Amino acid sequence: MGIPSELEEIFASAYSSAIYISRILNLPEPRNKVFVLGESGIEQELRTENVPFIGGTDPSLRREITPADFAGLADGSMLDPDVGIVLAGLDFHVNYLKLAMAFQYLRRANAFFPGAGSISIPLTNMIGQKPTALGKPSQAMMDAIEGKFRLDRARTCMVGDRLDTDIQFGIQGGLGGTLAVLTGVSKKEHWEAEDAAFVPAYYVDKLADLGGERS
Amino acid sequence: MGIPSELEEIFASAYSSAIYISRILNLPEPRNKVFVLGESGIEQELRTENVPFIGGTDPSLRREITPADFAGLADGSMLDPDVGIVLAGLDFHVNYLKLAMAFQYLRRANAFFPGAGSISIPLTNMIGQKPTALGKPSQAMMDAIEGKFRLDRARTCMVGDRLDTDIQFGIQGGLGGTLAVLTGVSKKEHWEAEDAAFVPAYYVDKLADLGGERS
Numbered sequence: 001m002g003i004p005s006e007l008e009e010i011f012a013s014a015y016s017s018a019i020y021i022s023r024i025l026n027l028p029e030p031r032n033k034v035f036v037l038g039e040s041g042i043e044q045e046l047r048t049e050n051v052p053f054i055g056g057t058d059p060s061l062r063r064e065i066t067p068a069d070f071a072g073l074a075d076g077s078m079l080d081p082d083v084g085i086v087l088a089g090l091d092f093h094v095n096y097l098k099l100a101m102a103f104q105y106l107r108r109a110n111a112f113f114p115g116a117g118s119i120s121i122p123l124t125n126m127i128g129q130k131p132t133a134l135g136k137p138s139q140a141m142m143d144a145i146e147g148k149f150r151l152d153r154a155r156t157c158m159v160g161d162r163l164d165t166d167i168q169f170g171i172q173g174g175l176g177g178t179l180a181v182l183t184g185v186s187k188k189e190h191w192e193a194e195d196a197a198f199v200p201a202y203y204v205d206k207l208a209d210l211g212g213e214r215s
Numbered sequence: 216m217g218i219p220s221e222l223e224e225i226f227a228s229a230y231s232s233a234i235y236i237s238r239i240l241n242l243p244e245p246r247n248k249v250f251v252l253g254e255s256g257i258e259q260e261l262r263t264e265n266v267p268f269i270g271g272t273d274p275s276l277r278r279e280i281t282p283a284d285f286a287g288l289a290d291g292s293m294l295d296p297d298v299g300i301v302l303a304g305l306d307f308h309v310n311y312l313k314l315a316m317a318f319q320y321l322r323r324a325n326a327f328f329p330g331a332g333s334i335s336i337p338l339t340n341m342i343g344q345k346p347t348a349l350g351k352p353s354q355a356m357m358d359a360i361e362g363k364f365r366l367d368r369a370r371t372c373m374v375g376d377r378l379d380t381d382i383q384f385g386i387q388g389g390l391g392g393t394l395a396v397l398t399g400v401s402k403k404e405h406w407e408a409e410d411a412a413f414v415p416a417y418y419v420d421k422l423a424d425l426g427g428e429r430s
Contacts (some may be wrong), residue, residue, distance in 0.1 A: 016356040017359075019359035023362035023363065024359060024362055037338070062279075064277075088334060088335035091311070091334045093279060093310070093311065096308065099341075102338050106338065106341070107341075118337040118338075119306045122314055122334065123252070123333075126318050126322075126333050135228040135231070140235055140239070144231045144232075144234035144238065145231070145234070147234055147235075
């Protein structure tokens with residue numbers, strides 16, 4: 001179109017990322033390595049800017065995650081201590097192993113692993129609307145339970161250890177009762193707080209108390 | 216703990232999903248098939264409820280996406296016309312092919328494909344904070360450009376066809392000028408609207424107009 005331009009004057013987001021990392025962030029060595037979730041285009045731009053990286057198109061990461069990987073990620077032995085940044089772009093070879101590695105680099109020292117929400121959120125994002133949730137406290141789950149057992153809600157009690165899933169589930173589902181058990185997530189002070197959103201009708205210290213002498 | 220229970224009285228979210236699909240949604244045949252993004256647990260529950268499904272642990276989907284897949288998904292020839300639901304859970308074998316298939320089932324007749332945002336959003340979700348965006352209109356990209364070219368912003372003009380990326384990028388970056396080109400996404404009426412958030416300083420009908428006689 002008559003506009004003279006050199007290759008290096010074309011500025012795409014992969015290139016932008018490489019420049020940003022090398023010249024704006026300019027991390028001190030050795031914690032300046034990038035873990036890449038993406039394809040070769042990102043790698044080329046990082047190379048141009050002399051930014052050290054791992055991941056990306058590495059063929060050793062195109063495989064299923066193994067029990068050894070879970071262990072090695074959890075104890076950190078599988079992680080490169082020099083990685084200070086995760087750069088995520090379009091990756092046609094995305095897999096659970098790579099997502100789990102990226103997550104560990106982002107969180108360090110927290111040995112969590114991606115759950116179902118992290119697998120389904122790309123779809124939620126793509127479609128631009130929330131899916132029907134089918135875990136507690138979703139009332140779709142309550143409908144499903146009722147659909148299966150034909151139970152009488154008034155004669156049903158929800159037993160659980162967490163206010164914002166279990167007890168909320170029972171209250172919003174209009175069950176006859178809710179019983180909090182104190183051996184888990186929520187504590188007595190949680191529902192005794194003035195701003196407590198969900199208060200159980202009953203509570204026991206431990207579930208075994210319900211069974212009398214049995215434990 | 217002294218509470219008598221049968222296996223079928225344990226109600227997990229995969230089971231909840233199967234019941235919900237079979238008894239609450241109760242889709243009319245033949246459009247009642249489920250495309251599963253998940254593992255064998257979900258499949259077992261669907262089988263228990265006699266819900267027809269595809270996907271899931273199907274070994275033929277544990278592979279890289281090919282050009283033939285893109286074509287077959289775009290023209291629908293690779294899709295099962297009976298699929299009426301996508302059910303997404305934890306999938307240790309998630310890959311781009313399965314995400315793309317799920318997306319097509321959700322969108323039908325819209326031959327889009329997942330982009331970079333859909334690959335990175337699991338990480339965004341996992342970490343609970345927004346990453347630094349490096350495409351337009353992110354000013355991190357502008358900083359990167361300035362870092363690379365050492366340009367004089369006052370003597371620089373942003374040229375682009377889209378108000379909410381290109382023109383916004385130039386205005387927020389404090390460039391000397393912004394030039395809208397009318398051959399692309401945004402039209403004159405977009406910035407002439409009263410509530411226009413970003414108004415270009417100049418515009419041309421087509422970029423070739425800048426080059427005088429050349430086109």
